[in-house]
Amino acid sequence: MPSTDRDPALFELKFRDPARARALVEALGRRTAELGRTPVSVMHVCGSHEQAIAKFGLRSTFPRGLNVIMGPGCPVCITDAPEVDEGVVLARQGVHIATYGDMVRVPGTSMSLADAQADGAKIHVIYSAAQVVELAQSTSDQVVFFATGFETTAVATAAIVLGGLPSNLSILSAHKYIPPAMEIVAEVPETKVEGFLAAGHAATITGSAVFEPFVARHHVPVVVAGFEPLDILAGLVKLVELIRDRTPQVVNMFPRCVTRAGNLRAQEQLWKVFRPTGGRWRGIAHVPNGNLRLRDEFRSIDARRRFTIDLASLWDHAPAALAQSCICGDIMAGLSSPTDCKLFGQECTPEKPVGACMVSSEGACKIWHEYGGHPDLGGDA
Numbered sequence: 294m295p296s297t298d299r300d301p302a303l304f305e306l307k308f309r310d311p312a313r314a315r316a317l318v319e320a321l322g323r324r325t326a327e328l329g330r331t332p333v334s335v336m337h338v339c340g341s342h343e344q345a346i347a348k349f350g351l352r353s354t355f356p357r358g359l360n361v362i363m364g365p366g367c368p369v370c371i372t373d374a375p376e377v378d379e380g381v382v383l384a385r386q387g388v389h390i391a392t393y394g395d396m397v398r399v400p401g402t403s404m405s406l407a408d409a410q411a412d413g414a415k416i417h418v419i420y421s422a423a424q425v426v427e428l429a430q431s432t433s434d435q436v437v438f439f440a441t442g443f444e445t446t447a448v449a450t451a452a453i454v455l456g457g458l459p460s461n462l463s464i465l466s467a468h469k470y471i472p473p474a475m476e477i478v479a480e481v482p483e484t485k486v487e488g489f490l491a492a493g494h495a496a497t498i499t500g501s502a503v504f505e506p507f508v509a510r511h512h513v514p515v516v517v518a519g520f521e522p523l524d525i526l527a528g529l530v531k532l533v534e535l536i537r538d539r540t541p542q543v544v545n546m547f548p549r550c551v552t553r554a555g556n557l558r559a560q561e562q563l564w565k566v567f568r569p570t571g572g573r574w575r576g577i578a579h580v581p582n583g584n585l586r587l588r589d590e591f592r593s594i595d596a597r598r599r600f601t602i603d604l605a606s607l608w609d610h611a612p613a614a615l616a617q618s619c620i621c622g623d624i625m626a627g628l629s630s631p632t633d634c635k636l637f638g639q640e641c642t643p644e645k646p647v648g649a650c651m652v653s654s655e656g657a658c659k660i661w662h663e664y665g666g667h668p669d670l671g672g673d674a
Protein backbone atom coordinates (compact mmCIF):
# COMPACT_ATOMS: atom_id res chain seq x y z
CA MET A 294 0.00 0.00 0.00
CA PRO A 295 1.49 3.44 -0.91
CA SER A 296 2.38 5.42 2.20
CA THR A 297 0.05 8.29 1.20
CA ASP A 298 -2.91 5.98 1.83
CA ARG A 299 -2.07 6.15 5.52
CA ASP A 300 -2.31 9.94 5.63
CA PRO A 301 -5.55 10.57 7.59
CA ALA A 302 -6.34 13.70 5.57
CA LEU A 303 -6.15 11.81 2.29
CA PHE A 304 -8.10 8.90 3.73
CA GLU A 305 -10.89 11.30 4.62
CA LEU A 306 -10.82 12.81 1.13
CA LYS A 307 -11.79 9.45 -0.33
CA PHE A 308 -15.15 9.70 1.38
CA ARG A 309 -15.69 13.44 1.01
CA ASP A 310 -14.17 14.08 -2.39
CA PRO A 311 -16.19 16.94 -3.98
CA ALA A 312 -15.72 15.68 -7.57
CA ARG A 313 -17.02 12.23 -6.64
CA ALA A 314 -19.85 13.80 -4.68
CA ARG A 315 -20.87 15.87 -7.72
CA ALA A 316 -20.76 12.78 -9.96
CA LEU A 317 -23.00 10.91 -7.50
CA VAL A 318 -25.39 13.86 -7.23
CA GLU A 319 -25.70 13.85 -11.03
CA ALA A 320 -26.22 10.08 -11.06
CA LEU A 321 -28.92 10.44 -8.42
CA GLY A 322 -30.65 13.06 -10.56
CA ARG A 323 -30.47 10.81 -13.62
CA ARG A 324 -31.77 7.73 -11.79
CA THR A 325 -34.66 9.69 -10.32
CA ALA A 326 -35.55 11.06 -13.77
CA GLU A 327 -35.34 7.55 -15.22
CA LEU A 328 -38.11 6.49 -12.87
CA GLY A 329 -40.43 8.42 -15.14
CA ARG A 330 -42.59 9.50 -12.23
CA THR A 331 -42.25 11.50 -9.04
CA PRO A 332 -42.30 11.84 -6.17
CA VAL A 333 -40.48 8.81 -4.88
CA SER A 334 -39.97 8.48 -1.14
CA VAL A 335 -37.21 6.56 0.59
CA MET A 336 -36.52 6.35 4.30
CA HIS A 337 -33.30 6.19 6.26
CA VAL A 338 -33.68 4.45 9.58
CA CYS A 339 -30.94 6.24 11.43
CA GLY A 340 -30.42 9.54 13.18
CA SER A 341 -26.75 9.42 12.21
CA HIS A 342 -27.74 9.43 8.54
CA GLU A 343 -29.88 12.53 9.11
CA GLN A 344 -27.01 14.16 10.96
CA ALA A 345 -24.65 13.58 8.03
CA ILE A 346 -27.29 14.71 5.52
CA ALA A 347 -27.77 17.95 7.47
CA LYS A 348 -24.13 18.52 8.32
CA PHE A 349 -22.90 18.15 4.74
CA GLY A 350 -25.86 19.93 3.17
CA LEU A 351 -26.81 16.87 1.14
CA ARG A 352 -30.54 17.53 1.23
CA SER A 353 -30.12 20.56 -1.00
CA THR A 354 -28.43 18.34 -3.62
CA PHE A 355 -31.21 15.76 -3.79
CA PRO A 356 -33.20 15.94 -7.01
CA ARG A 357 -36.70 17.35 -6.97
CA GLY A 358 -39.13 14.52 -6.58
CA LEU A 359 -36.87 12.42 -4.37
CA ASN A 360 -38.06 12.58 -0.77
CA VAL A 361 -35.49 11.28 1.68
CA ILE A 362 -37.44 10.97 4.90
CA MET A 363 -36.39 10.10 8.42
CA GLY A 364 -37.41 7.00 10.25
CA PRO A 365 -37.27 5.73 13.83
CA GLY A 366 -33.51 5.70 14.03
CA CYS A 367 -32.57 7.49 17.21
CA PRO A 368 -32.48 5.48 20.43
CA VAL A 369 -33.11 8.54 22.55
CA CYS A 370 -36.23 9.53 20.62
CA ILE A 371 -37.87 6.14 20.74
CA THR A 372 -37.32 5.41 24.43
CA ASP A 373 -40.85 5.63 25.74
CA ALA A 374 -41.93 7.94 28.58
CA PRO A 375 -42.86 5.06 30.95
CA GLU A 376 -39.36 3.64 30.49
CA VAL A 377 -37.90 7.00 31.56
CA ASP A 378 -40.41 6.94 34.43
CA GLU A 379 -39.04 3.60 35.63
CA GLY A 380 -35.59 5.18 35.91
CA VAL A 381 -37.06 8.20 37.69
CA VAL A 382 -38.88 6.00 40.24
CA LEU A 383 -35.67 4.11 41.03
CA ALA A 384 -33.64 7.32 41.21
CA ARG A 385 -36.12 8.72 43.72
CA GLN A 386 -35.68 5.58 45.84
CA GLY A 387 -32.03 6.61 46.26
CA VAL A 388 -30.57 4.19 43.74
CA HIS A 389 -27.72 5.46 41.54
CA ILE A 390 -28.86 5.58 37.92
CA ALA A 391 -26.25 5.43 35.17
CA THR A 392 -27.18 6.07 31.55
CA TYR A 393 -25.94 7.45 28.24
CA GLY A 394 -25.71 11.24 27.76
CA ASP A 395 -28.86 12.59 26.16
CA MET A 396 -31.14 10.14 27.98
CA VAL A 397 -31.04 12.25 31.13
CA ARG A 398 -32.92 15.09 29.39
CA VAL A 399 -35.64 13.00 27.75
CA PRO A 400 -39.03 13.91 29.20
CA GLY A 401 -40.78 11.19 31.17
CA THR A 402 -44.44 11.43 32.05
CA SER A 403 -43.84 13.87 34.85
CA MET A 404 -40.10 14.54 34.80
CA SER A 405 -36.77 13.66 33.22
CA LEU A 406 -33.80 12.08 34.98
CA ALA A 407 -32.20 15.54 34.88
CA ASP A 408 -35.21 16.90 36.79
CA ALA A 409 -34.83 14.10 39.33
CA GLN A 410 -31.13 14.97 39.62
CA ALA A 411 -32.03 18.57 40.34
CA ASP A 412 -34.19 17.18 43.18
CA GLY A 413 -31.16 15.37 44.61
CA ALA A 414 -31.22 12.01 42.78
CA LYS A 415 -27.90 10.34 41.96
CA ILE A 416 -27.73 10.34 38.16
CA HIS A 417 -24.52 9.49 36.30
CA VAL A 418 -23.80 10.00 32.60
CA ILE A 419 -21.62 7.24 31.20
CA TYR A 420 -20.00 6.75 27.81
CA SER A 421 -19.56 2.99 27.83
CA ALA A 422 -21.13 0.01 29.55
CA ALA A 423 -17.76 -0.79 31.13
CA GLN A 424 -17.91 2.51 33.02
CA VAL A 425 -21.05 1.34 34.82
CA VAL A 426 -19.14 -1.60 36.24
CA GLU A 427 -16.43 0.77 37.51
CA LEU A 428 -19.10 3.00 39.04
CA ALA A 429 -20.68 0.06 40.91
CA GLN A 430 -17.27 -1.07 42.13
CA SER A 431 -16.65 2.40 43.58
CA THR A 432 -19.66 2.31 45.92
CA SER A 433 -21.57 -0.06 48.17
CA ASP A 434 -24.88 1.58 47.16
CA GLN A 435 -27.22 -0.02 44.63
CA VAL A 436 -26.47 1.05 41.04
CA VAL A 437 -28.86 0.57 38.12
CA PHE A 438 -27.75 0.77 34.51
CA PHE A 439 -30.61 2.36 32.54
CA ALA A 440 -29.49 0.62 29.36
CA THR A 441 -30.79 2.23 26.17
CA GLY A 442 -30.01 2.08 22.49
CA PHE A 443 -30.20 -0.35 19.61
CA GLU A 444 -28.38 -3.59 18.97
CA THR A 445 -24.99 -1.89 18.92
CA THR A 446 -25.20 -0.74 22.56
CA ALA A 447 -27.20 -3.84 23.58
CA VAL A 448 -24.19 -5.94 22.60
CA ALA A 449 -22.03 -3.85 24.95
CA THR A 450 -24.56 -4.42 27.76
CA ALA A 451 -24.60 -8.14 27.00
CA ALA A 452 -20.81 -8.23 27.24
CA ILE A 453 -20.72 -6.79 30.78
CA VAL A 454 -23.54 -9.08 31.87
CA LEU A 455 -21.69 -12.14 30.60
CA GLY A 456 -18.52 -10.85 32.22
CA GLY A 457 -20.28 -10.95 35.62
CA LEU A 458 -21.66 -7.88 37.37
CA PRO A 459 -20.79 -6.57 40.85
CA SER A 460 -23.54 -7.66 43.27
CA ASN A 461 -24.83 -4.08 43.69
CA LEU A 462 -25.34 -3.55 39.94
CA SER A 463 -28.50 -4.37 38.01
CA ILE A 464 -29.82 -3.64 34.54
CA LEU A 465 -32.97 -1.73 33.56
CA SER A 466 -33.13 -2.64 29.90
CA ALA A 467 -34.80 -0.22 27.51
CA HIS A 468 -32.83 -1.59 24.56
CA LYS A 469 -34.57 -1.72 21.18
CA TYR A 470 -34.15 -3.86 18.08
CA ILE A 471 -34.42 -2.01 14.75
CA PRO A 472 -35.66 -4.56 12.16
CA PRO A 473 -39.17 -4.92 13.67
CA ALA A 474 -39.65 -1.14 13.55
CA MET A 475 -39.08 -1.18 9.79
CA GLU A 476 -41.94 -3.67 9.56
CA ILE A 477 -44.22 -1.18 11.29
CA VAL A 478 -43.28 1.61 8.87
CA ALA A 479 -43.80 -0.69 5.89
CA GLU A 480 -47.20 -1.70 7.21
CA VAL A 481 -48.54 1.80 7.95
CA PRO A 482 -51.38 2.08 5.40
CA GLU A 483 -50.47 5.70 4.55
CA THR A 484 -46.80 4.90 3.99
CA LYS A 485 -45.27 6.12 0.76
CA VAL A 486 -41.85 4.64 1.48
CA GLU A 487 -40.55 2.66 -1.51
CA GLY A 488 -37.10 1.80 -0.20
CA PHE A 489 -34.99 1.89 2.95
CA LEU A 490 -31.46 3.07 3.63
CA ALA A 491 -30.37 0.88 6.53
CA ALA A 492 -27.92 1.97 9.20
CA GLY A 493 -24.38 0.75 8.65
CA HIS A 494 -23.41 0.59 12.32
CA ALA A 495 -26.29 -1.64 13.43
CA ALA A 496 -25.67 -3.85 10.39
CA THR A 497 -22.07 -4.44 11.47
CA ILE A 498 -23.66 -6.52 14.25
CA THR A 499 -26.70 -8.03 12.54
CA GLY A 500 -25.23 -8.36 9.04
CA SER A 501 -27.07 -7.33 5.90
CA ALA A 502 -28.86 -10.69 5.74
CA VAL A 503 -31.14 -9.63 8.60
CA PHE A 504 -33.08 -7.51 6.08
CA GLU A 505 -33.67 -10.31 3.58
CA PRO A 506 -36.92 -11.64 5.12
CA PHE A 507 -38.20 -8.05 5.32
CA VAL A 508 -37.53 -7.48 1.62
CA ALA A 509 -39.17 -10.79 0.77
CA ARG A 510 -42.27 -9.85 2.80
CA HIS A 511 -42.70 -6.26 1.70
CA HIS A 512 -41.08 -6.22 -1.76
CA VAL A 513 -39.15 -3.02 -1.06
CA PRO A 514 -35.38 -2.72 -1.49
CA VAL A 515 -32.99 -2.13 1.41
CA VAL A 516 -29.53 -0.64 0.92
CA VAL A 517 -27.06 -0.72 3.81
CA ALA A 518 -25.09 2.53 3.82
CA GLY A 519 -22.31 4.14 5.82
CA PHE A 520 -22.21 7.68 7.17
CA GLU A 521 -19.80 9.63 5.00
CA PRO A 522 -21.38 11.92 2.37
CA LEU A 523 -20.27 9.65 -0.47
CA ASP A 524 -21.64 6.58 1.36
CA ILE A 525 -25.05 8.19 1.61
CA LEU A 526 -25.12 9.48 -1.96
CA ALA A 527 -23.93 6.14 -3.37
CA GLY A 528 -26.49 4.33 -1.23
CA LEU A 529 -29.28 6.53 -2.55
CA VAL A 530 -28.20 6.05 -6.18
CA LYS A 531 -28.33 2.28 -5.68
CA LEU A 532 -31.67 2.48 -3.86
CA VAL A 533 -33.35 4.51 -6.62
CA GLU A 534 -31.84 2.14 -9.18
CA LEU A 535 -33.44 -0.83 -7.41
CA ILE A 536 -36.79 0.98 -7.28
CA ARG A 537 -36.48 1.89 -10.98
CA ASP A 538 -35.71 -1.70 -11.92
CA ARG A 539 -38.39 -3.13 -9.61
CA THR A 540 -35.79 -5.46 -8.12
CA PRO A 541 -36.42 -5.50 -4.39
CA GLN A 542 -33.32 -6.93 -2.74
CA VAL A 543 -30.77 -6.18 -0.05
CA VAL A 544 -27.60 -4.47 -1.28
CA ASN A 545 -24.68 -3.86 1.05
CA MET A 546 -23.04 -0.56 0.07
CA PHE A 547 -20.94 -0.50 3.25
CA PRO A 548 -18.77 -3.58 2.66
CA ARG A 549 -15.75 -2.05 4.36
CA CYS A 550 -17.54 -2.63 7.69
CA VAL A 551 -20.59 -4.84 7.07
CA THR A 552 -20.74 -8.47 5.96
CA ARG A 553 -23.77 -10.53 5.04
CA ALA A 554 -23.60 -12.59 8.23
CA GLY A 555 -22.52 -9.77 10.56
CA ASN A 556 -20.60 -10.21 13.79
CA LEU A 557 -21.55 -13.73 14.85
CA ARG A 558 -19.87 -13.53 18.26
CA ALA A 559 -21.71 -10.29 19.06
CA GLN A 560 -25.01 -11.82 17.93
CA GLU A 561 -24.38 -14.86 20.13
CA GLN A 562 -23.77 -12.62 23.15
CA LEU A 563 -26.79 -10.45 22.33
CA TRP A 564 -29.25 -13.35 22.13
CA LYS A 565 -27.73 -15.17 25.10
CA VAL A 566 -28.59 -12.21 27.35
CA PHE A 567 -31.68 -10.67 25.71
CA ARG A 568 -34.99 -11.88 24.35
CA PRO A 569 -37.06 -9.80 21.95
CA THR A 570 -40.47 -8.84 23.19
CA GLY A 571 -43.23 -6.54 22.06
CA GLY A 572 -43.44 -3.08 23.57
CA ARG A 573 -44.03 0.55 22.92
CA TRP A 574 -41.63 2.82 21.09
CA ARG A 575 -42.23 6.48 21.83
CA GLY A 576 -44.49 7.99 19.25
CA ILE A 577 -44.71 4.85 17.16
CA ALA A 578 -46.93 2.51 19.17
CA HIS A 579 -46.50 -1.14 19.99
CA VAL A 580 -43.63 -2.73 18.05
CA PRO A 581 -43.82 -6.54 18.09
CA ASN A 582 -40.40 -7.92 19.06
CA GLY A 583 -39.03 -4.38 19.15
CA ASN A 584 -37.88 -4.35 22.79
CA LEU A 585 -34.95 -6.29 24.21
CA ARG A 586 -35.44 -7.58 27.74
CA LEU A 587 -33.18 -9.71 29.94
CA ARG A 588 -33.75 -13.44 29.69
CA ASP A 589 -35.08 -15.28 32.74
CA GLU A 590 -31.63 -16.68 33.54
CA PHE A 591 -30.60 -13.12 34.38
CA ARG A 592 -33.54 -12.32 36.65
CA SER A 593 -31.21 -11.72 39.61
CA ILE A 594 -29.65 -8.72 37.86
CA ASP A 595 -32.90 -7.44 36.34
CA ALA A 596 -33.74 -4.12 38.04
CA ARG A 597 -37.44 -4.70 37.30
CA ARG A 598 -37.28 -7.77 39.56
CA ARG A 599 -34.79 -6.52 42.14
CA PHE A 600 -36.78 -3.37 42.95
CA THR A 601 -40.40 -2.36 43.21
CA ILE A 602 -41.15 0.10 40.44
CA ASP A 603 -44.48 1.68 41.25
CA LEU A 604 -45.29 3.75 38.19
CA ALA A 605 -48.90 4.31 39.19
CA SER A 606 -47.89 6.38 42.22
CA LEU A 607 -45.68 8.53 39.99
CA TRP A 608 -48.36 8.94 37.36
CA ASP A 609 -50.96 9.85 40.00
CA HIS A 610 -48.93 12.95 40.71
CA ALA A 611 -47.92 13.75 37.13
CA PRO A 612 -48.74 17.38 36.36
CA ALA A 613 -49.77 16.73 32.77
CA ALA A 614 -49.48 14.18 30.03
CA LEU A 615 -46.83 14.71 27.36
CA ALA A 616 -47.63 17.67 25.15
CA GLN A 617 -50.47 16.68 22.86
CA SER A 618 -49.16 18.85 20.05
CA CYS A 619 -45.85 16.99 19.73
CA ILE A 620 -45.84 15.08 16.42
CA CYS A 621 -42.69 13.00 17.04
CA GLY A 622 -44.70 9.90 16.13
CA ASP A 623 -45.60 11.15 12.67
CA ILE A 624 -42.01 12.27 12.11
CA MET A 625 -40.66 8.88 13.05
CA ALA A 626 -43.20 7.15 10.82
CA GLY A 627 -42.04 9.32 7.94
CA LEU A 628 -45.39 11.10 7.61
CA SER A 629 -44.28 14.60 8.71
CA SER A 630 -41.17 16.79 8.94
CA PRO A 631 -40.05 18.65 12.08
CA THR A 632 -41.13 21.99 10.66
CA ASP A 633 -44.68 20.64 10.34
CA CYS A 634 -44.85 20.76 14.15
CA LYS A 635 -46.31 24.00 15.40
CA LEU A 636 -44.12 23.84 18.51
CA PHE A 637 -40.88 23.58 16.48
CA GLY A 638 -38.43 26.33 17.42
CA GLN A 639 -41.13 28.08 19.46
CA GLU A 640 -42.23 26.24 22.59
CA CYS A 641 -39.91 23.36 21.70
CA THR A 642 -36.17 24.06 21.42
CA PRO A 643 -32.99 22.10 22.26
CA GLU A 644 -32.76 24.13 25.49
CA LYS A 645 -36.36 23.35 26.48
CA PRO A 646 -37.40 20.20 24.60
CA VAL A 647 -41.08 19.25 24.65
CA GLY A 648 -40.63 15.99 22.75
CA ALA A 649 -37.81 13.46 22.62
CA CYS A 650 -36.87 14.28 19.00
CA MET A 651 -35.60 17.68 20.20
CA VAL A 652 -33.26 16.17 22.80
CA SER A 653 -30.72 13.95 21.12
CA SER A 654 -27.97 15.00 18.74
CA GLU A 655 -29.50 12.31 16.50
CA GLY A 656 -33.02 13.64 16.98
CA ALA A 657 -34.72 14.86 13.82
CA CYS A 658 -36.07 18.03 15.39
CA LYS A 659 -32.77 18.89 17.07
CA ILE A 660 -30.85 18.33 13.84
CA TRP A 661 -33.27 20.47 11.82
CA HIS A 662 -33.17 23.14 14.50
CA GLU A 663 -29.38 23.12 14.43
CA TYR A 664 -28.83 22.93 10.68
CA GLY A 665 -31.97 24.50 9.34
CA GLY A 666 -33.38 21.42 7.59
CA HIS A 667 -32.42 22.33 4.04
CA PRO A 668 -29.02 24.02 4.35
CA ASP A 669 -26.94 24.99 1.33
CA LEU A 670 -24.35 22.57 0.04
CA GLY A 671 -21.23 23.07 2.14
CA GLY A 672 -17.86 23.51 0.45
CA ASP A 673 -16.54 20.14 1.57
CA ALA A 674 -19.49 18.00 0.55
Ligand code: SF4
Pocket residue numbers: 616618619620621624631634635636637638641642646647648649650651658
Ligand atom coordinates in the same frame (compact mmCIF):
# COMPACT_ATOMS: atom_id res chain seq x y z
S1 SF4 B 1 -40.65 20.09 17.57
FE1 SF4 B 1 -40.71 19.27 19.64
S2 SF4 B 1 -42.82 18.98 20.06
FE2 SF4 B 1 -42.63 19.17 17.86
S3 SF4 B 1 -42.37 17.11 17.11
FE3 SF4 B 1 -40.37 17.90 17.44
S4 SF4 B 1 -39.87 17.25 19.50
FE4 SF4 B 1 -42.07 17.01 19.31
Ligand code: SF4
Pocket residue numbers: 338339340343363364365366367368370371624625650655656657658
Ligand atom coordinates in the same frame (compact mmCIF):
# COMPACT_ATOMS: atom_id res chain seq x y z
S1 SF4 C 1 -34.56 11.76 15.58
FE1 SF4 C 1 -36.51 11.09 15.98
S2 SF4 C 1 -37.23 11.09 13.99
FE2 SF4 C 1 -35.13 11.18 13.72
S3 SF4 C 1 -34.30 9.30 13.56
FE3 SF4 C 1 -34.36 9.73 15.66
S4 SF4 C 1 -36.24 8.99 16.27
FE4 SF4 C 1 -36.33 9.19 14.25
